[in-house]
Amino acid sequence: MSQDAAHHAPTSTGIDHKKLIMWLFLASDCMFFGTLISTHLLYRKLYPTGFTDAEGHQQFVQKLFNIELTSFSTFILLMSSFLMALAVSAMHKGQLKSFRRNVVGVIFFGLIFLGCQVYEFTHFYHQGLTIQNSVLGSTFYVLTGTHGTHVAIGILWLVMLYFYSFTGKLGGHVGALDVEVAGLYWHFVDIVWIIIFTAVYLVEYLGPSGIWGNGLPVLAK
Amino acid sequence: MSDAVIDQKTIAIETERYHHFITLALWLAAITGVEIVLIFLPLPAAVLLAVLALLSAVKFFAVILWFMHLIYDARLLFWLFFAGLALAFATFTAVLMLFETGRIDTKWFA
Numbered sequence: 584m585s586q587d588a589a590h591h592a593p594t595s596t597g598i599d600h601k602k603l604i605m606w607l608f609l610a611s612d613c614m615f616f617g618t619l620i621s622t623h624l625l626y627r628k629l630y631p632t633g634f635t636d637a638e639g640h641q642q643f644v645q646k647l648f649n650i651e652l653t654s655f656s657t658f659i660l661l662m663s664s665f666l667m668a669l670a671v672s673a674m675h676k677g678q679l680k681s682f683r684r685n686v687v688g689v690i691f692f693g694l695i696f697l698g699c700q701v702y703e704f705t706h707f708y709h710q711g712l713t714i715q716n717s718v719l720g721s722t723f724y725v726l727t728g729t730h731g732t733h734v735a736i737g738i739l740w741l742v743m744l745y746f747y748s749f750t751g752k753l754g755g756h757v758g759a760l761d762v763e764v765a766g767l768y769w770h771f772v773d774i775v776w777i778i779i780f781t782a783v784y785l786v787e788y789l790g791p792s793g794i795w796g797n798g799l800p801v802l803a804k
Numbered sequence: 805m806s807d808a809v810i811d812q813k814t815i816a817i818e819t820e821r822y823h824h825f826i827t828l829a830l831w832l833a834a835i836t837g838v839e840i841v842l843i844f845l846p847l848p849a850a851v852l853l854a855v856l857a858l859l860s861a862v863k864f865f866a867v868i869l870w871f872m873h874l875i876y877d878a879r880l881l882f883w884l885f886f887a888g889l890a891l892a893f894a895t896f897t898a899v900l901m902l903f904e905t906g907r908i909d910t911k912w913f914a
Contacts, residue, residue, distance in 0.1 A: 598878050606881050610888025617892025621899040629903070654840050658833060661863075665829035668871045672818045672825070677805070677811070763873070770872045774864050781860040788843040789852050 603644045609771045616775050619729060620782055623722040630718045638710025644719065644787050647710055649703070656699035657780045660734075663692035664773040671766040673757040682762065683751060686745050689769065693738040700731045723783070730779060733772045740765050821876075828870050835859050 588751035592599040633643040704724070714724045744765055747753050753761065842852055857881050868873040868896055 596878070596880060597882060602877075602881070603884075606884050612887050612893060613888040613892040618899075619894050625899055625903055628900075642912065650840065650843070654836065656829055657836055661832045661836065662829065664867060664871055665825060665832075667829060668825045671873075672822055676815050696857040709904075710849070754841045767872055770867055774867050777860055777863045777867070778834075782855050785843050786853065787847040 588709075597765050598713050599762050601760055602767070606769050609767065612771065612775075613740070616726075616730070616746075616778075619722075619726045621777060624782060626718045626722050631745045634712050634717035634719050637716075638711075640711075642711060647707060648714065648784060648787055649706070650697055650705060650784065650788065651782065653784050656696050657776060658696050659692050659699070660773050660776050663689045663696070665772050666692065667769045671759070674753075674762040677754070683745060683748060686741055689746070690738055690741050692777055693741070695788060697734055697738070700727065702735075704728075708794055726783065727779065730772070730775055733775070737772050738766065738770050821870075824870060828866055830865065832863055835863055 584800070585731070588761070594600060594603075596603060632641065636642050638775075666685045666688040670682050670689060673681035673685060704727075707720075709721075712720045715722050744753065744762060748758075839856060840853060842859075845852070868885065874885070
């Protein structure tokens with residue numbers, strides 16, 4: 584038996600209800616993001632031409648994306664996940680100060696990630712990619728915007744946990760469990776980005792004209 | 805068993821995990837670096853796509869198994885999450901297949 588499984592909660596499954604519900608929620612959120620990613624890939628395949636800017640010029644995604652910036656924000660989110668794991672570990676050991684230090688790091692990294700996303704969205708908007716002017720804009724902003732909203736909710740949750748830790752009520756097994764549940768949510772946000780980074784950003788750079796090519800929409804042929 | 809003994813055991817377990825987390829974080833950063841280098845290599849798109857998908861899957865499962873404690877936790881939680889993941893993947897495959905039959909050219913795979 585695994586180490587954590589040995590700590591049985593007094594429930595019929597032996598798993599604490601908060602943790603069980605969080606995993607159920609994450610499983611359902613998998614389907615939610617699965618649908619959004621499928622939609623984006625499908626429409627990228629059907630409409631590989633990118634988008635037309637306000638002046639009527641054809642724009643291609645490969646030139647629009649900034650892979651250095653996206654790689655940096657991916658690295659930041661991965662490291663925030665690492666700090667979150669340390670924060671959870673600190674709470675299990677009852678080290679409240681260590682928990683606070685790590686959680687401040689997670690919040691800081693999360694804010695950097697959101698800052699990068701805001702910069703990226705603003706840059707794309709000024710380049711002519713809006714949520715209304717192309718299929719690419721619609722699917723891209725909805726997918727990455729939904730993920731960004733998840734990150735923002737996670738940051739809010741962690742800020743509340745941070746301040747709650749000063750009340751003296753965040754301690755013991757229950758406190759550690761609360762932090763662990765918040766950690767599960769944060770790690771989930773990270774794994775979703777791992778998929779988005781590959782499926783939305785990296786695939787655009789495969790081949791001389793991107794994996795989707797630069798041809799006309801397939802259905803219009 | 806006294807509470808003090810349990811605490812010592814927990815601290816020992818968490819200290820061991822601390823080192824695993826650091827190692828994993830380094831691996832995740834390294835894999836992300838490899839992914840970025842890969843996309844600029846003159847290799848066939850299909851090969852690169854397969855390798856990128858594999859590396860993403862490795863990062864994905866590394867995070868859920870270690871950072872999310874699935875490897876330490878009850879098996880039920882793994883299967884619960886895996887069910888959602890399988891449904892998501894099935895939806896993903898079904899959507900792509902539905903719109904593929906006879907309508908999309910194969911230059912995508914060239």
